[in-house]
Amino acid sequence: MAGPNIHHVSWSVGLLGFLLPVSIVLFLFYRGIDAISWNLLWQNPRGFPLGSSGGIRPAIEGSLALVTIGLAVVLPLAIGGAIYLTEYGASNGLKQVVSFCGECLAGVPAVIYGLFGYSFLVVFSQMRISLLAGGITLGLVMLPIILVGAYEALRGVEGKYRDAGLALGVSRLYVFRKAVWPKARAGVLAAVVLGAGHAFGSAAPVLLTASVVLSKGGFDLSAPVMTLPTHLYYLVSEASSLQQAYATALILVSLLLIANVTVMVVKARQER
């Protein structure tokens, strides 16, 4: 008797989980598609109140620049840390402490990273509200996600490959490069994109460390930038233009979807 019921329940729960994100994207598409044009992608914001016409090019550039800087700062740390934990004989206690801290940090709301970045980088280190401060803060947002994800991916590689390699007398580095890394690469990449996507979409950390309502674009590390999530936040909270807000949200979601689909394709090709 329980069999068919569980079947139905799990199907409907699965369907709900599928319909929810799809309907959000479709809704954004429905409300935002009219405002999407080349002008939106290539122009600076204009109009009064600001942002009610014109484009969002500085915001797109700013978001991409912030995530790039964050990745540049944090990728070596996160992946190096994961490699040390799995390959280079970290003790069980250390592994437990690090994964506990990683899980805690991954669960902390983004505002806390914002506060930390604001007090430590912006004020104490005198970076001011800038691309660099925001990039490092976003890097900190990504760090736990990438570290825990890469750690799990590397740990998923069976121990027999390492044992077989080490029994042949080659170095740990060689075993890692030739046997472990090719198997774990796709999983690590997925973790990186998950972290980067999370950082790309979060407004709170950049709101306090890097963003302004209007900038003309350009890549100056010591200058503030516009970002997509904060631009969205300003547009909605000032009620400047809901249509522009929907279009901005649609572009934000599309960029995230493109990144995720690209990784899925890469992953599928690797696994073949």
Added chain:
Amino acid sequence: MLAGNSLAVPGSLFDRGQPITALIITEIGEAGVGSPKQQALFAAALVLMVVVVAINALVGWLKQRMIHDCA
């Protein structure tokens, strides 16, 4: 932000309230560096952090116990 963002204690499910995250983000812009208000907001963030760590510790403890029970 959708919770209403007003400083009142909600009495029912349909009242407005303010989560700590929204409190921090709306108020920090008006708090001077080193002012009591800023310190209060950092204290609010500390509360949030402690709650997250406590929940994680609880889940970690449960996980350990489950693994222990299986073995």
